[in-house]
Amino acid sequence: MKYILSLFAVILLFSCQSQKANSKYSRIEYEAGACFGSCPIFKITINPDRTAVLEAEHFNFSKGFSKSEFDKPREGTFKGTIKETDYNALIALLNNLNVKSLNEKYGERNVTDLPTSYLRIQFADGTTKHVEDYGKRGTEKLAELYKFFEDLRHNQQWTKVK
Numbered sequence: 001m002k003y004i005l006s007l008f009a010v011i012l013l014f015s016c017q018s019q020k021a022n023s024k025y026s027r028i029e030y031e032a033g034a035c036f037g038s039c040p041i042f043k044i045t046i047n048p049d050r051t052a053v054l055e056a057e058h059f060n061f062s063k064g065f066s067k068s069e070f071d072k073p074r075e076g077t078f079k080g081t082i083k084e085t086d087y088n089a090l091i092a093l094l095n096n097l098n099v100k101s102l103n104e105k106y107g108e109r110n111v112t113d114l115p116t117s118y119l120r121i122q123f124a125d126g127t128t129k130h131v132e133d134y135g136k137r138g139t140e141k142l143a144e145l146y147k148f149f150e151d152l153r154h155n156q157q158w159t160k161v162k
Helices: 002-022 067-071 084-097 140-155
Strands: 025-032 041-046 051-058 076-081 116-123 128-134
Touching: 025 084, 025 140, 041 140, 051 140, 084 140, 116 140, 128 140
Parallel strands: none
Antiparallel strands: 025 041, 025 116, 041 051, 051 076, 116 128
């Protein structure tokens, strides 16, 4: 029994390391900026080992809109580990986007009250891709990705650290 458990532990360790080593993304970062309403303002950073940091500014956990929200301190910094199924879904969304071929900027600034999103990807090969999207309507696939990140704020286990 002891040998079986040891073998299982070794296999588990190697499978975790190979998943991390095989990831073509060394860091995934999404930032949602402010608008003239109650758009959530936050930044989430996800590593290949699924550890994540959520930096929540305003309108992430409150219901409704109040101008006094900006007078309150930021909501906090949270840490967590993205569920494996959600991480795999995120990787599939990114792969489906063909991130390296995306434009660097999307959106027309003719309307002044829309939020801006920022997608920053660091690849395992050392390259990076930054996408700025005013209005969050760059492409349908990008909009789907933004929704996915916004949902992560509520469907993961977060622990407040600051």
